[in-house]
Amino acid sequence: MHHDLPAAFCQRMQALLADEFAAFYQSYEEPRTYGLRVNTLKITPAELVSLAPFALTPVPWATDGFYCLEEQRPGKHPYHAAGLYYIQEPSAMAAAPLLAPQPGEFVLDLAAAPGGKATHLAAFMQGQGLLIANEVHPARAKILSENIERLGVKNCIVTNETPPRLAERFPAFFDRILVDAPCSGEGMFRKDPAACQEWTQDAPRQCAARQREILADAVRMLKSGGWLLYSTCTFAPEENEEIVDWLLAAYPDLAVVPLPHNHGFASAVPAWGGGRSDLAGAVRLWPHKLRGEGHFLALLRKQGEGKGTGIRPGRKEGKRRADSRLKDYLAFCREFFTTVPEGDLQLFGDHLYLLPPGAPPLDGLKILRPGWHLGWLAKNRFEPSHALAMAITAKDVRYTADYSAADDAVWRYLRGEALPRQGEKGWTLVTVDGYPLGWGKQSADSLKNHYPKGLRWL
Numbered sequence: 525m526h527h528d529l530p531a532a533f534c535q536r537m538q539a540l541l542a543d544e545f546a547a548f549y550q551s552y553e554e555p556r557t558y559g560l561r562v563n564t565l566k567i568t569p570a571e572l573v574s575l576a577p578f579a580l581t582p583v584p585w586a587t588d589g590f591y592c593l594e595e596q597r598p599g600k601h602p603y604h605a606a607g608l609y610y611i612q613e614p615s616a617m618a619a620a621p622l623l624a625p626q627p628g629e630f631v632l633d634l635a636a637a638p639g640g641k642a643t644h645l646a647a648f649m650q651g652q653g654l655l656i657a658n659e660v661h662p663a664r665a666k667i668l669s670e671n672i673e674r675l676g677v678k679n680c681i682v683t684n685e686t687p688p689r690l691a692e693r694f695p696a697f698f699d700r701i702l703v704d705a706p707c708s709g710e711g712m713f714r715k716d717p718a719a720c721q722e723w724t725q726d727a728p729r730q731c732a733a734r735q736r737e738i739l740a741d742a743v744r745m746l747k748s749g750g751w752l753l754y755s756t757c758t759f760a761p762e763e764n765e766e767i768v769d770w771l772l773a774a775y776p777d778l779a780v781v782p783l784p785h786n787h788g789f790a791s792a793v794p795a796w797g798g799g800r801s802d803l804a805g806a807v808r809l810w811p812h813k814l815r816g817e818g819h820f821l822a823l824l825r826k827q828g829e830g831k832g833t834g835i836r837p838g839r840k841e842g843k844r845r846a847d848s849r850l851k852d853y854l855a856f857c858r859e860f861f862t863t864v865p866e867g868d869l870q871l872f873g874d875h876l877y878l879l880p881p882g883a884p885p886l887d888g889l890k891i892l893r894p895g896w897h898l899g900w901l902a903k904n905r906f907e908p909s910h911a912l913a914m915a916i917t918a919k920d921v922r923y924t925a926d927y928s929a930a931d932d933a934v935w936r937y938l939r940g941e942a943l944p945r946q947g948e949k950g951w952t953l954v955t956v957d958g959y960p961l962g963w964g965k966q967s968a969d970s971l972k973n974h975y976p977k978g979l980r981w982l
């Protein structure tokens with residue numbers, strides 16, 4: 525047996541895969557696959573390919589996905605700080621295109637941290653509609669929120685809640701829900717040796733129990749006519765075919781939507797989940813059949829004519845009261861913006877947000893961001909947030925300081941240094957090859973650094 529893989533895992537996979545096991549096992553001798561996904565909210569794939577100094581090869585199942593070389597360190601490049609792409613395992617890039625959320629819809633990612641798939645869903649939504657990205661673990665929710673911010677997602681509410689508490693608040697509310705479930709992570713063994721060590725023979729059964737609980741809440745939140753995508757990065761049938769079999773038995777109004785078998789996607793195996801033939805509509809991405817670490821994906825649809833019984837859009841009073849406090853923000857816009865962000869402004873304490881249209885009342889829920897964070901009202905002035913810089917373009921502001929990625933000034937900016945520079949006084953958008961990195965504030969002969977302290981490169 526391969527020296528790193530758990531023996532019980534190999535025995536089970538051998539029993540399941542029979543003749544195919546040798547190829548599966550051999551795949552563990554290969555290096556892991558590594559990829560980045562272009563953030564189409566900011567740049568097109570073609571533009572990134574011509575701009576970035578990385579070797580990029582297309583991922584067949586994601587028009588915005590590319591294989592790249594870890595040693596070229598794309599995660600340590602200023603374009604990463606600019607949110608032009610997200611480092612993502614290639615098979616994980618299959619999820620969002622299969623759920624395919626549309627601009628204007630209400631979409632939930634129930635287990636969203638660190639945000640690879642949520643930011644991909646956001647790209648499909650093109651800034652229109654409502655995305656709720658939820659993560660139950662507080663520290664992971666914070667990372668999720670930072671990634672939502674870096675990628676310039678404006679129409680996303682980031683919550684830190686348990687699925688039951690969300691289900692209570694949002695019955696039959698969402699058009700599409702992604703449940704990228706916590707799983708035994710067998711598809712992570714090549715990527716992350718720790719996943720190998722943490723695995724136990726009981727993990728799949730324990731994970732399956734939790735997956736059923738999470739899915740029960742997800743189904744409650746799905747509109748009739750809505751779509752639910754269930755995914756894992758593990759191979760255990762208990763967490764894959766058996767879960768779908770359980771879903772179909774527990775919720776007769778759910779049906780499998782067959783997924784296409786192109787790009788080397790294999791059919792799920794009905795015999796591994798009780799035998800019903802519609803399980804074959806789910807797909808398995810195997811590391812020995814395509815270039816990816818492995819995934820299971822099942823798309824389900826709730827029958828019905830697509831009418832939500834959910835909470836109607838709209839929220840409580842509060843905007844009018846806030847209006848008189850907005851004068852400093854409006855003055856900031858007049859002075860520094862050419863295009864003023866449009867939408868529903870709302871103050872939470874001193875912090876100003878632009879809420880996604882149709883955003884529901886959120887009182888009582890743990891919220892990391894209720895929408896697009898524009899900034900905060902200090903005494904007699906408005907301070908723009910990093911999230912504001914990350915979701916606008918250079919054209920939207922009067923003053924920009926642009927540097928090329930090769931210029932040392934970019935790296936000094938990202939380390940938090942002030943840059944010697946002359947220009948119009950005030951808030952200045954620092955850009956790398958035209959793409960926003962954050963704020964600076966111009967004084968007589970220097971650009972003061974407003975790159976967030978927590979993000980600075982040490």
Ligand SMILES: C[S@@+](CC[C@H](N)C(=O)[O-])C[C@H]1O[C@@H](n2cnc3c(N)ncnc32)[C@H](O)[C@@H]1O
Pocket residue numbers: 616634635636637638639640641642659660661664686687704705706707734738
């Ligand atoms: C596979 S990861 C999600 C990865 C994410 N979708 C992405 O693409 O970046 C599963 C997440 O579920 C969270 N989780 C753990 N237990 C949970 C529970 N009971 N309910 C909801 N989420 C849970 C984990 O903290 C983890 O962040």
